[in-house]
Amino acid sequence: MSLVSSAFRVVENPEPRAWEEFVCGRGGHLLQSCAWAELKARVGWTVTRIAVEHAGTWLGGAQILFRSLPLGLKLAYVPRGPIVDPQDQDGLAALLESVRAAARSQGAFLLKIEPNWLDDPVLTAWLTSNHWRVGPAVQPRTTIHVDMTRDLPSILAEMKPKWRYNIRLAERKGIMVREGSPADLPSFYRLMRTTGARDKFAIHSEDYYGVAIKEMVPGLARFLVAEYEGEMLAAILVTALGEEAIYLYGASGNAHRERMPNHALHWAAIQWAKARGCARYDLWGIADVADVGTQYLKEEKSPAAGLESRPSSIEANSDHSPLPHGLYQFKRGFGGKVVQYIGGFDTVFSRARFELYERALAARHRFG
Numbered sequence: 001m002s003l004v005s006s007a008f009r010v011v012e013n014p015e016p017r018a019w020e021e022f023v024c025g026r027g028g029h030l031l032q033s034c035a036w037a038e039l040k041a042r043v044g045w046t047v048t049r050i051a052v053e054h055a056g057t058w059l060g061g062a063q064i065l066f067r068s069l070p071l072g073l074k075l076a077y078v079p080r081g082p083i084v085d086p087q088d089q090d091g092l093a094a095l096l097e098s099v100r101a102a103a104r105s106q107g108a109f110l111l112k113i114e115p116n117w118l119d120d121p122v123l124t125a126w127l128t129s130n131h132w133r134v135g136p137a138v139q140p141r142t143t144i145h146v147d148m149t150r151d152l153p154s155i156l157a158e159m160k161p162k163w164r165y166n167i168r169l170a171e172r173k174g175i176m177v178r179e180g181s182p183a184d185l186p187s188f189y190r191l192m193r194t195t196g197a198r199d200k201f202a203i204h205s206e207d208y209y210g211v212a213i214k215e216m217v218p219g220l221a222r223f224l225v226a227e228y229e230g231e232m233l234a235a236i237l238v239t240a241l242g243e244e245a246i247y248l249y250g251a252s253g254n255a256h257r258e259r260m261p262n263h264a265l266h267w268a269a270i271q272w273a274k275a276r277g278c279a280r281y282d283l284w285g286i287a288d289v290a291d292v293g294t295q296y297l298k299e300e301k302s303p304a305a306g307l308e309s310r311p312s313s314i315e316a317n318s319d320h321s322p323l324p325h326g327l328y329q330f331k332r333g334f335g336g337k338v339v340q341y342i343g344g345f346d347t348v349f350s351r352a353r354f355e356l357y358e359r360a361l362a363a364r365h366r367f368g
Helices: 017-026 036-039 089-105 121-130 152-158 161-172 182-199 206-218 261-275 325-332 351-367
Strands: 004-005 009-010 045-054 058-067 071-079 110-111 134-135 142-147 176-179 221-228 231-241 243-252 280-282 339-340 344-348
Touching: 009 089, 017 045, 017 058, 036 045, 036 206, 045 089, 058 089, 058 161, 071 089, 071 325, 089 110, 089 339, 110 161, 110 351, 152 161, 152 261, 152 339, 161 261, 161 325, 176 339, 176 344, 182 206, 182 231, 182 243, 206 221, 206 231, 221 261, 231 261, 243 261, 261 280
Parallel strands: 071 110, 243 280
Antiparallel strands: 004 009, 009 045, 045 058, 058 071, 110 344, 134 344, 142 280, 142 339, 176 221, 221 231, 231 243
16 A cells, blocks of 8 residues: 555555456446456466545556566556546546556556547547557457347347348257357367458467456356357357446357358347346447557567457457458447547656567567
8 A cells, every 4th residue: 555645545456356346336347357357367467456545435446467578578558447537637647646656666668558438539638748648559449339228129129120130040040049168169269260360360379268268257258159050150258247248259160151140149149238237238349450559469479569469359460451341340230339439548667668669569570
């Protein structure tokens, strides 16, 4: 614990249960949850959590992920955080000061935050006037939210007619959707490799997806599998935390695509999330990859880069080409509202180390 000012107290690494209650109670994102930290810990990240308290109440908090890189470099990253009311400028300033202090104390040369706020030029101006600069985003800035506060027939009615038809077609064509298990991981990973090769995006290791399933299912997520005559055709991992469900990872093969297994999967996921009490279903990314900022994100492909490229339903590749038009059309067909987040903001603590990092990235891109 340390003092930020006489009005605020910093609570360092609070008990996990208290942290989870705070995240859920304040509408925090999945990427600020303990489950996400456990997943990232399996691939080389460490975590520090801090909360800013005033008069016995937590005003805000941040889960900071750290990654040690070659050349003695260390990155600090707050995915979809910090969690704080951006209109409370005193609380926001105190929390951001504490986040910077925590990152600096652990030797980070760069701190990136990506608040879970919708795009707002006023907030951008406030951040850039308070020691932050606009940086490339890691998570998708633009996505689609399907409103699930209505009943299921109303959700279905908002979809494009062809999507409603395809959902019914999948059932007529013998598509069965069931809950997956760890035993389905090898088949899922084969589909993931097929999807990555077909749509030209990077994927994680099989172990990574296995840990994601183990850490999040059944508490935070459902692993849904679409089959035809016992053959896995497609599968998705969908999370639900608080009022938000997220389509996190997905894969599909090339066989029997005319049977519309992906439409059946998302309709099943929407029904599950609705039953969980979620108010929205986030289809997780429709932006151009260049806007997502994947140069920071080569976790398993390149130790020289610190953050991961979200090789999930964004379906991004590593050379910054646009998202496949068909993927955008697929997600748009489920209805919903296109929203844009505020993006990434950086604090550089060491210009020399930051320039070394940039040179290492440039060399990697130049020599492959």
